[in-house]
Amino acid sequence: MEAIMSNDFPEDTEERLKQEITETVRRCRKCNYCYSACPLFQSTRGFQTNGPSGIIQSLHYGIVWDEINGEEKDTLRDILYQCTTCNSCVITCKEKATGLPIVEVIEKGKLLVEMMNGPMPSQRKPLEQIYSHGNPYQEPQEQRLNWNNEKSLKLLPKDTAETLFYVGCTTSYEPELQGVARSLVTIFNQGKVDFGVLAEEKCCADPVDKMGDEFLYQELVNVNEEAFLASGCDRIVTVSPHCYHTFADLYPHLKDKFEILHYTQFLDRLIASEALLFEDGDSIRITYHDPCYLSKHHDILEAPRAILQNIPGVDFVEMEQYGKNSLCCGGGGGRMFHEVEGNNLLGETRAQQALAVKAKIIATACPWCHVMLDNAVKNLDLTDKLQVLDIAEIVAKRLTTI
Template sequence: AADIAAGTAMDPGWKPISSALVGISVVRSNPAFWWHAFWWTHVVLLFTFLAYVPHSKHMHIIFAIINTFFMDLTPKGALKKVDLENAQTFGVNRVEQLSWRQLLDGYACTECGRCTAACPANATGKPLDPMRIITNMRDTLDEQGPAIVAGKTEGLPDMFATVHPEDGIWACTTCYACVYECPVMNEHVPKIIEMRRHMVLTQGKMPPEAMETMRKIEQNYNPWGIGWDRRGDWAEGMWIPKLSEGGRYLYLFWVGCAGSFDDRNRKVTLAFARILQRAHVPFAILGPEEKCTGDPARRIGNEYLFQAMAAANVETLNRYEVKKIVTACPHCFNTLKNEYPQFGGKYEVIHHTQLLKELLEDGRITPTKEVAELVTHHDSCYLGRYNGIFDEPRDVLKVLPGVKTVEMSRCRDRGFCCGAGGARMWMEETIGEKVNHRRLSHVEETGASVVATACPYCLIMFDDAAKTKDREDIRRFDIAELVERSL
């Protein structure tokens, strides 16, 4: 305005607000004075804001840039490996035990609440608030920082008192929705797992039913507790070879614990195996030599048991020189693909929906029978958000004769967890509404007659919800079962 009044402004026609201020008599009478007054006011406000920002919630403006620059580029589904032999502490229960990168999350947080809004545990009344984990961690560091620097931390409350209570930490399904929604690349799930690790490995504390599951894995290498030597019983009469019998095969079919021991998921395993045989795909199984990948143990915080399972499986796979693995379980898929490289196990791992799509496109299987169903597909968290596989299951459904598809309100990368991840499959759900019941209500909203899954855990959770809510008219199938019906 002062420039315009003095006649020194360039293109005043493009400055309507400044031009309007010229009408104020004091500006027009002394433009040089007001030019300096406005300039200094601008400078003072700017530097005041810069000084204020680091001490306010607006500090995320600065730290979000730094946080994004240092974001973790390792696979989303790979938790950090713990050096069990040399670690001084297991997990974390104090903020000073967190890395600088983890602490940076607190200062980058915009407190927008998108993580909490996306959380299925929070949505169903559980005491889990992902945003508060991040902000309380920051506030705890601010409060305890001087004592930490002075080395006087004895007697200070730990993270379970200042950051988040234990019930909330156990409620997490590790679905990754919170991390996926965060606009500044904060990572909530790894911190939750670190807190679980402390409770399990340092305090020896976990829900009783989870402890029983860990015992079953230790003794029989599967969370069902069924004898390990019966892992290959499902294949009796199928003429499916085992790697121990010799021969060369294109794929190792990693069946997984659910596919081997759960009655409902055995049907999925048989359906997929018959499809592979029909397509003349050379594959073999490990049979009794296959052990749990350790996913439930790692997500529950029992890193010691996970590493024992991983080392044993990698030794077996490498001994047979396995190159390609196909599995119907997203949890096995994620662990084999993203976490076993930490232990020397590097394999090409594909999900069964990916292979089914390939077989259909190559014409090695041709669906001819009509499957007259209105189908909605449920996205597995460990297949979708963790590994980006959203299209393959839908592409398979689209080519099945008679199948019509409809999407749920929360689908694909915004999908809602079934409630089984993060080892919640093996823990009782006593607080709030059950997550699988909420997810079934999303299916009900679509009017679909069938919900299709691509995960054994999801299938179990939908079966349980349908029976409990008396909605068994909504049928539950794995995609492999629908494909076999169409052949």
């Protein structure tokens, strides 16, 4: 692990990051509009350092006062790693202030801190597991496809297919989420999609990026790009919005060679072309929780709703906060692997918002949102009143058998 966790950055990296951060933060008006949109601020005790402006100001003065290497380096690290990277602050700053790339500044701060002090202690083990096992859960690589229940699948690159179905770590290994992958296989088969999965799929690198290990991140990017190019596919469809974001926005060589879609975009297309048809069903009230990396980072708002509204019997209703104003579940930014004050409060607030509109199901389209919301429902002892399901599971149950 030493080679991956090395501090052997290019000589000018530290100074370049410091300069980029301080020059950007100086443009902050300290108007604090961003606090009103921040899920961290809403779910903690409301200290100045529990909000976007406070986080980047702490980083700025940590650099100016040379506390990156000083006695307060652990405190600064803790402040930075609170952020869920939901992007609410960026949207608010564009609408009401100077349009600072706040999340980008925080990510640069994490990289700077990682160079000096490493990630959060609780995040070291997941990083080591990604390096050794290709996933953060220390699960064997040879069991990554066990979710498939031995059904026949095209395995890339040995087989050929038009669409690469990228399942992701959490969906592959988390028992309560493996049904999402199976549901999508059912849907793709019903829609006559020519698809396959990688025989040796690895982590997309999003958790590594968010936890600040630049060397392991680049290692995974190189491995994955090589595997995708070798697959011979034209399209990549992901389960997780975080995988989608990483492939679409952060990998340097994918966008020009592949169509990259989140599965809700792909299913919306299949439904519109009548490749998928639904049976009538009993009426049930469903609300939708927008994953931040679909709604706030990529403006993917209509496709998930269109899917649900096309299913007969679905009484679709919005919660108090939805779309780009949706409340973050709390699982982004590496927080799935690091406990933060108020970590459960966001999911519990979301569950209460779903109950307020008399929904029986909270639908989502993100494995981490699913985990956070499901934990919240269980913590509040609401399992007899509210169920968390992925959109893919809902679709698969209502398909007409042809």
